[in-house]
Amino acid sequence: MPQPNADSLRFPPPRLPKETESLRAEVRAFLTDSFADEAWQRNSDFGAGFSPEFTRKLAAKGWIGMTWPKKYGGQERSMLERYIVTEELLAAGAPVFAHWIADRQSGPLLLRFGSEAQCEAILPPITAGECYFSIGMSEPDSGSDLASVRTRAERTPEGWRLNGAKVWTSNAHLNHFMITLCRTGDAGADRHGGLSQFLIDLKKDDVTINPIINMLGGHEFNEVVFDEVEIPEDRLIGNEGDGWRQVTSELAYERSGPERFLSNFHIFRALTDAVGTSPDARQAEGLGRLASRLWTLRCMSLSVAAMLEAGESPEVEAAIIKELGNRFEREVVETARTILPLQPTGPAGSNQSDFAAIMAEAVLRLPSFTLRGGTTEIMRSIIARGLGLR
Ligand SMILES: Cc1cc2nc3c(=O)[nH]c(=O)nc-3n(C[C@H](O)[C@H](O)[C@H](O)COP(=O)(O)OP(=O)(O)OC[C@H]3O[C@@H](n4cnc5c(N)ncnc54)[C@H](O)[C@@H]3O)c2cc1C
Known part of the structure; x- marks a missing residue:
């Protein structure tokens, strides 16, 4: 009977550098002003708000690709500074999805x-807030x-x-790449060989994009359907046959980001507002x-950001x-749903009515959270393997 080996798992408490305090204040001020100017809707999911205008304003502050080299338009700031910007954007429910994938992984x-x-060719337009990316992994018979x-x-x-054909491709109809x-060759014994990654120009290549509601x-x-689609040689990313290693690092x-527990933070905030200052028992x-769960998750997530900063690949910690x-x-x-009696037909503009509307959307979005980015069962498999159990 194998015994779990948790020795390799760590969540060392990170120490946030001093400069993050002023950065956090700057991001909050930016969000307050931007919300007042544009009156964007606070989203109950980071994947819900797509606003090129907001993305361009964020880019002008230097907060897209902010850890990347300056020669590509980046700011060469730390992963922890990026974390501060990311968590403030999520906490505000800001419309971040236009640049999110490009900034986070592409x-x-x-x-x-x-x-x-x-x-x-690609990184400067991303940091300028002008170039958005989709993920082309899942297929009709290939997800987990x-x-x-x-x-x-x-x-x-x-x-x-x-x-x-690729499927569930979020915003392929809006994004640029x-x-x-x-598959470019034989899978080999471990099934991970013969895979390669390619850059697809969604505006110019001859792909067909069919909506899924x-x-x-x-x-x-x-x-996204490829029917005899021709692309030039230089669209291969990395080495032919190295796709599995590359896609694993992309995953x-x-x-690993805070959107895996903060994507509906807006509901938590709205819930505390709706309960008010005199909650019953x-x-x-x-x-x-x-609140206690949130605080623990945040400490764990910050420690993953610190590991990424140190050049490590905390795959198991991220899965946890x-x-x-x-x-x-x-x-x-x-x-x-349990602690607040909802009144979906409450008076317009009242807290209760606003909250009911947020909840209605949240309930419908909830099932997608445990699927996107890898299902819960797959996360548990990664954790079990990380503990030496499989
Ligand atoms: C909101 C959202 C956005 C998405 N955006 C994109 C995108 O932009 N690009 C993209 O490529 N994909 C995207 N996806 C697809 C997502 O990555 C897949 O849904 C996910 O990987 C699961 O694949 P599947 O849907 O084919 O389910 P399956 O893999 O068929 O799984 C079905 C069920 O079986 C379980 N299961 C499967 N294998 C195992 C196993 N070995 N052990 C135990 N249980 C197992 C799963 O956990 C799940 O419960 C998105 C999904 C969602 C919900």
Whole structure:
């Protein structure tokens, strides 16, 4: 019977550098002004608000690609400083989704594996808030088992020819580029060989983008179809056949951020506002429980940011936070339903009415949290493997 080995798991408490205090104050002031100027809606999910205008303003502050080299438009600031900006944006429910994927994972992937020409062409427009990315991993028969992707890229004299389809591709109809995982050769014994990543120009390449309407009736998802799509040689990212190693590192960026427990922070905030300053015993118990979980998750998540800063790849720690974070997000919604009698038809503009509207959206978005970025079951498998149990 294998015994769990937790020795390698650590969540060392991070010490936030002094400069983060003024940065946090600056971000808060920016958000207050921007909210007052544009009256954007506070979102109950980071994936809900797509605003190129907001993204460009954020870029003008130097807060997109802020850890990247200055020669690509970055600011060469630390991962912990980026964390401060990210958590303030999430806590405010700001409309961040236009630049989110490019800033979080596509840019860092290109910095790590892309060619100099790709970095020079793509990273400056991202840091200017003008270039947005989609993730091209999932396929109709390939989600959790990503190594089973069947979209194929074959060499041609001029470059590559792609055939296949990607699915659940968030905002492919709005974004400029997609990084897509394709089969380029034999899978090998471990099934991880023969995969490669390509840069797809969603505006210019001959792909077909079909909308998929979600439970809220909104168009966020798409199917992206490749039917004999020709792309030039220089769209290969990194080395042919290295796709699995590259996509695994991309997933570490995707899973490790505070959006895995703060994506519906706005509901927690709205819940505390709706309860007011004189909670009854049940409300106080519910809010206290949520606050203690939130604080623990934040400490763990900050320690992951510090590990990323140190150049480590905390894959298992990130999976633990995603698993616990998704549970916390569910608990926020469930606690709200339990401790607050909702009046969906309350007077317009009243706290109760606003809160009921937020909750209605939250309940419909909730099931997606445990799927996107890897399902809860997959996170648990990664954790078990990390403990030496599988
Ligand atoms: C809001 C949202 C946005 C998304 N955006 C994108 C995007 O932009 N680009 C993109 O590529 N994808 C995107 N996805 C897709 C997402 O990555 C997949 O839904 C996810 O990886 C799961 O794959 P699947 O849906 O095919 O489910 P499946 O893999 O078929 O899983 C179905 C069920 O079986 C369980 N299961 C599967 N394998 C195992 C196993 N080995 N052990 C135990 N349980 C298992 C799963 O946990 C799940 O409960 C998005 C999803 C959502 C919800």
